[in-house]
Amino acid sequence: MLKEHxxxxxxxxxxxxxxxxxxxxxxxxxxxxxxxPFYEKYDFHFYGPYSEELTLRIEELCNLGxxxxxxxxxxxxxxxxxxxxxxxxxxxxxxEVDMPDLKVLTQQMNEQSSRxxxxxxxxxYFDDLxxxxxxxxxxxxxxxxxxxxxxxxAALAYIDQLKELN
Amino acid sequence: MAYPKGxxxxxxxxxxxxxxxxxxxxxxxxxxxxxxxxxxxRRIKQLGTTYLTFHGAEHSRFNHSLGVYEIVRRIVDxxxxxxxxxxxxxxxxxLSAALLHDLGHGPFSHSFEKVxxxxxxxxxxxxxLGQTEVNEVLRRVSDxxxxxxxxxxxxxxxxxxxxxxxxxxIDADRMDYLQRDAYYTxxxxxxxxxxxxxxxxxxREDQIxxxxxxxxxxxxxIMSRYQMYWQVYFHPVxxxxxxxxxxxxxxxxxxxxxxxxxxHAPVHFYSIFEGNVTTEDYIKLxxxxxxxxxxxxxxxxxHVLADLCRRFMNRRLFQYTEFxxxxxxxxxxxxxxxxxEAGIDPDYYLVVDSSSDLPYDFYRPGEEEERLxxxxxxxxxxxxxxxxxxxxxxxxxxxxxxxxxxxxxxxxIVDMSEKAEEKKAIxxxxxLG
Numbered sequence: 001m002l003k004e005h006x007x008x009x010x011x012x013x014x015x016x017x018x019x020x021x022x023x024x025x026x027x028x029x030x031x032x033x034x035x036x037p038f039y040e041k042y043d044f045h046f047y048g049p050y051s052e053e054l055t056l057r058i059e060e061l062c063n064l065g066x067x068x069x070x071x072x073x074x075x076x077x078x079x080x081x082x083x084x085x086x087x088x089x090x091x092x093x094x095x096e097v098d099m100p101d102l103k104v105l106t107q108q109m110n111e112q113s114s115r116x117x118x119x120x121x122x123x124x125y126f127d128d129l130x131x132x133x134x135x136x137x138x139x140x141x142x143x144x145x146x147x148x149x150x151x152x153x154a155a156l157a158y159i160d161q162l163k164e165l166n
Numbered sequence: 167m168a169y170p171k172g173x174x175x176x177x178x179x180x181x182x183x184x185x186x187x188x189x190x191x192x193x194x195x196x197x198x199x200x201x202x203x204x205x206x207x208r209r210i211k212q213l214g215t216t217y218l219t220f221h222g223a224e225h226s227r228f229n230h231s232l233g234v235y236e237i238v239r240r241i242v243d244x245x246x247x248x249x250x251x252x253x254x255x256x257x258x259x260x261l262s263a264a265l266l267h268d269l270g271h272g273p274f275s276h277s278f279e280k281v282x283x284x285x286x287x288x289x290x291x292x293x294x295l296g297q298t299e300v301n302e303v304l305r306r307v308s309d310x311x312x313x314x315x316x317x318x319x320x321x322x323x324x325x326x327x328x329x330x331x332x333x334x335x336i337d338a339d340r341m342d343y344l345q346r347d348a349y350y351t352x353x354x355x356x357x358x359x360x361x362x363x364x365x366x367x368x369x370r371e372d373q374i375x376x377x378x379x380x381x382x383x384x385x386x387x388i389m390s391r392y393q394m395y396w397q398v399y400f401h402p403v404x405x406x407x408x409x410x411x412x413x414x415x416x417x418x419x420x421x422x423x424x425x426x427x428x429x430h431a432p433v434h435f436y437s438i439f440e441g442n443v444t445t446e447d448y449i450k451l452x453x454x455x456x457x458x459x460x461x462x463x464x465x466x467x468x469h470v471l472a473d474l475c476r477r478f479m480n481r482r483l484f485q486y487t488e489f490x491x492x493x494x495x496x497x498x499x500x501x502x503x504x505x506x507e508a509g510i511d512p513d514y515y516l517v518v519d520s521s522s523d524l525p526y527d528f529y530r531p532g533e534e535e536e537r538l539x540x541x542x543x544x545x546x547x548x549x550x551x552x553x554x555x556x557x558x559x560x561x562x563x564x565x566x567x568x569x570x571x572x573x574x575x576x577x578x579i580v581d582m583s584e585k586a587e588e589k590k591a592i593x594x595x596x597x598l599g
Contacts, residue, residue, distance in 0.1 A: 043287070045321070056568075060520075063491075064495075
């Protein structure tokens with residue numbers, strides 16, 4: 001029971017506080033695409049890959065008192081901060097989480113902006129297409145985000161970097 | 167580009183208990199229906215294990231797929247035709263996507279996906295883009311037509327109106343399955359005025375909106391969906407059957423991995439167990455195959471596998487009790503220990519199952535929930551979000567309801583005569599003693 005929840009808790013224990021639901025969604029998706037054993041089901045939504053299952057698990061972890069969610073007003077919208085509670089740390093200590101070392105990877109991703117991770121995860125979502133098509137696709141369906149060529153190239157380089165880390 | 171064969175010389179019709187008739191005039195649609203991959207959907211039940219609760223629920227994904235196609239056909243041919251904001255050039259694409267949207271569903275999809283980490287959407291894509299009869303038919307339209315069909319189903323196609331007709335909070339998929347599942351289960355929920363909803367749908371910029379005059383029909387649809395989820399889809403008995411099904415698959419996989427020699431070797435499952443399933447292996451797997459093995463495994467030497475299969479085939483399901491994980495985790499761990507002492511493997515016989523649904527949600531900037539809201543079109547031409555106009559919808563908007571249940575085999579606990587102490591403790595913890 002709670003095996004998949006424990007894996008998510010491991011992410012918080014390795015990366016520390018994560019700010020923003022979007023960032024969290026994209027971090028787990030990217031980790032999944034790097035073949036780490038996360039099994040949340042993802043679909044393509046407004047901001048790229050999004051998992052309702054992940055949202056639900058995070059909500060359950062908050063209800064169980066294992067995860068702390070802080071809602072804060074930022075400009076015209078709300079932002080959420082997540083961190084592991086003492087109870088969560090205690091529970092995680094008792095769990096055997098079968099997971100490779102996540103520390104460097106999750107910390108690396110956590111330092112990026114959610115806008116950038118949105119681009120990275122969207123590129124990974126279309127990773128079966130040739131590079132030119134991926135670019136065209138990203139620029140078409142993400143036109144509102146106005147990503148630049150430089151950002152696109154930086155995202156590709158970042159993906160290579162993450163793959164090497166893994 | 168259009169399908170070279172164009173229209174059929176005569177319209178074909180399918181009798182349908184929900185829509186009365188499903189009309190086919192396009193040779194493209196007729197040819198797609200005739201492919202082996204689409205015909206396979208006749209052998210996949212729409213509601214998985216629900217037939218063990220509602221005996222009428224034997225309908226297939228084939229019926230539902232035709233139903234979704236018919237709803238979209240009515241929208242584009244009767245409601246949107248001639249409207250300047252609808253691109254007539256998307257007709258063949260949206261009809262094909264509607265028909266094929268569930269093509270990658272396998273037998274008892276939910277359990278298979280959970281145990282083997284499969285994704286039916288990725289198989290839908292593989293079937294549409296791979297070397298299949300469906301792909302061959304779609305390529306007759308144009309080389310990139312299969313790709314566009316796959317994009318619509320994956321929600322990554324650039325025309326959001328087309329995507330919304332198949333997947334949004336009020337789409338043809340949901341409108342068909344609510345009515346169809348209500349009809350076949352025999353429940354009195356799930357009914358709403360679809361004709362009215364179709365009449366008030368309008369294409370606007372990058373979305374489909376509803377004329378405000380149809381708001382009450384939309385409210386009725388949202389409430390129908392809410393009731394169907396809790397009365398049918400999340401029925402605790404159906405979930406019990408699904409828990410057992412999931413455990414059978416886990417057990418069979420575990421036995422295969424440990425080198426157990428099956429009396430009835432699960433050859434159809436090997437690639438799934440080993441994580442290298444091809445599209446062709448997947449297409450060959452349907453419910454008849456799965457149930458064949460379950461029946462054969464009733465006589466396996468492994469007593470856990472045999473027992474679970476007998477339970478599933480003969481509907482001897484697990485009992486259940488309410489479970490609150492926030493307050494009862496200690497109880498769960500105590501029960502796990504007691505089950506072990508009693509020689510009942512808790513990995514297979516003590517299961518917490520959770521169901522959760524969010525009946526309707528709207529997009530709150532910055533909150534990243536990412537659901538497209540239902541928009542109403544006022545008489546003055548303004549667009550307003552549904553829950554801001556409807557008190558009924560507002561009352562359930564954004565409110566997720568979750569239900570947890572603890573499943574266990576009552577008969578095995580009752581039989582624990584040699585372990586009287588443990589039996590008493592288990593019964594007490596389960597609230598039965």
